[in-house]
Amino acid sequence: MRYDYLIIGGGIVGLATCTALLREKPGARIALLEKEAGWAKHQTGRNSGVIHSGIYYRPGSLKAQMASEGSRSMVAFCREHGIAHEVCGKVIVATEESELAGLQRLNERGAANGLEVRILSIEEARETEPHLRGIRALHVASTGIVDYRQVCQRLAKIAQEGGAVLSLDACAVEIRGMSDRLEVVTTQGVFGTDYLINCGGLHSDRILRMTGQEPPVRIVPFRGEYYTLVPERRHLVRNLIYPVPDPAFPFLGIHFTRMITGEVHAGPNAVLSMKREGYTKMAFDPHDLAEVLTFAGFWRLGSKHWLAGAREMARSWSKSLFVKSLQRLIPEVEEEDLLPSEPGVRAQAIRPDGSLEEDFLIVEGRRSLHLLNAPSPAATASLEIGRYVARRAAVRTD
Numbered sequence: 001m002r003y004d005y006l007i008i009g010g011g012i013v014g015l016a017t018c019t020a021l022l023r024e025k026p027g028a029r030i031a032l033l034e035k036e037a038g039w040a041k042h043q044t045g046r047n048s049g050v051i052h053s054g055i056y057y058r059p060g061s062l063k064a065q066m067a068s069e070g071s072r073s074m075v076a077f078c079r080e081h082g083i084a085h086e087v088c089g090k091v092i093v094a095t096e097e098s099e100l101a102g103l104q105r106l107n108e109r110g111a112a113n114g115l116e117v118r119i120l121s122i123e124e125a126r127e128t129e130p131h132l133r134g135i136r137a138l139h140v141a142s143t144g145i146v147d148y149r150q151v152c153q154r155l156a157k158i159a160q161e162g163g164a165v166l167s168l169d170a171c172a173v174e175i176r177g178m179s180d181r182l183e184v185v186t187t188q189g190v191f192g193t194d195y196l197i198n199c200g201g202l203h204s205d206r207i208l209r210m211t212g213q214e215p216p217v218r219i220v221p222f223r224g225e226y227y228t229l230v231p232e233r234r235h236l237v238r239n240l241i242y243p244v245p246d247p248a249f250p251f252l253g254i255h256f257t258r259m260i261t262g263e264v265h266a267g268p269n270a271v272l273s274m275k276r277e278g279y280t281k282m283a284f285d286p287h288d289l290a291e292v293l294t295f296a297g298f299w300r301l302g303s304k305h306w307l308a309g310a311r312e313m314a315r316s317w318s319k320s321l322f323v324k325s326l327q328r329l330i331p332e333v334e335e336e337d338l339l340p341s342e343p344g345v346r347a348q349a350i351r352p353d354g355s356l357e358e359d360f361l362i363v364e365g366r367r368s369l370h371l372l373n374a375p376s377p378a379a380t381a382s383l384e385i386g387r388y389v390a391r392r393a394a395v396r397t398d
């Protein structure tokens, strides 16, 4: 089995890249490997389902560009393929005077990123979110909601109909560099390829290392835990309600999200996971944990943000602390209104100096391209990331 392009990863980014490559290189032999038995089993299938606008990101960054273009292309894709979605807008709420400057900065950033944003008095904000507490809010019109698992099912169908070979239960375990190609050894046999594209999410740094290159960053897994509002209390939230984020931390603070299914989620927090795909508090993998604990970048990050980290840990173990954070936005929410919901784990790339990689990060080898940092808003931006990666791959193989 020899392919022109081989993609590792059947999350939304790998699948979007596959369909973009089919358009970019008609007739090319393309295969995609996914180690699980279905699509979108990790980050993509366990996220908040928000089509982000791109308001948070530095103008000119890949994230800003691809989120705002990506939110439009994601909505267009959903319309074209009849996938349930809604552009419902969101509010970011300042609950104290000290957050007003941050809210104003976001307003300016939103305008710089070409978005429709508007500062609202709290009375105006309550016209759409009547249970809100706060002193001022920012309305972002282009934010929406979707189930990214459904987007993946459709992308997989398009890829298959376009002639790509999609292999489930195919875990890449070794990569051999030959003189004229790469060979990827998997649990389903050996796949030869002229060009490899790594969309391995939580394992992307390890896949890069398999090719013999040392990754410039390490993936550190941060679990995000959610609660869901019991049905009789869902009326407390109409759309999406976010706090003003801490600029030092890319995770957005726990928020309320109406899902496209009608459920309302509260969360996610961000706690270190002792396993890359660890979906319970006690999930533990000695190899995964040792990799984090022997990485100097993790300790440097920890020394800067230990207080925020300790707060997140406390909120993870104490439902009442979690609820207190939520009550800053909606005081009527009580502990008994919330049931635990499925968590997700973010693949956050950290540099050896302890800084978080803020933008999407792409590293290229002689016969390969590796997406090393694709955290939020990469689901929103996936169709744009796919297009960008497909163009890079096409240029490198022409």
Ligand SMILES: Cc1cc2nc3c(=O)[nH]c(=O)nc-3n(C[C@H](O)[C@H](O)[C@H](O)COP(=O)(O)OP(=O)(O)OC[C@H]3O[C@@H](n4cnc5c(N)ncnc54)[C@H](O)[C@@H]3O)c2cc1C
Residues within 6 Å of the ligand: 008, 009, 010, 011, 012, 013, 014, 033, 034, 035, 036, 039, 040, 041, 042, 043, 044, 045, 046, 047, 048, 049, 050, 051, 052, 170, 171, 172, 173, 199, 200, 201, 202, 203, 204, 207, 224, 268, 343, 344, 345, 346, 347, 374, 375, 376, 377, 378, 379, 380, 381
């Ligand atoms: C809690 C949480 C909330 C989020 N909320 C949002 C949101 O609301 N909006 C948004 O835009 N983004 C959100 N994100 C981010 C978004 O989900 C991710 O950026 C996006 O899903 C990344 O997609 P991916 O395809 O790169 O990774 P993944 O979905 O993780 O896919 C990678 C795939 O690679 C496979 N793989 C790994 N190693 C191998 C191997 N060796 N062989 C074969 N296959 C392999 C894995 O099994 C996996 O299926 C959120 C993320 C989390 C965790």
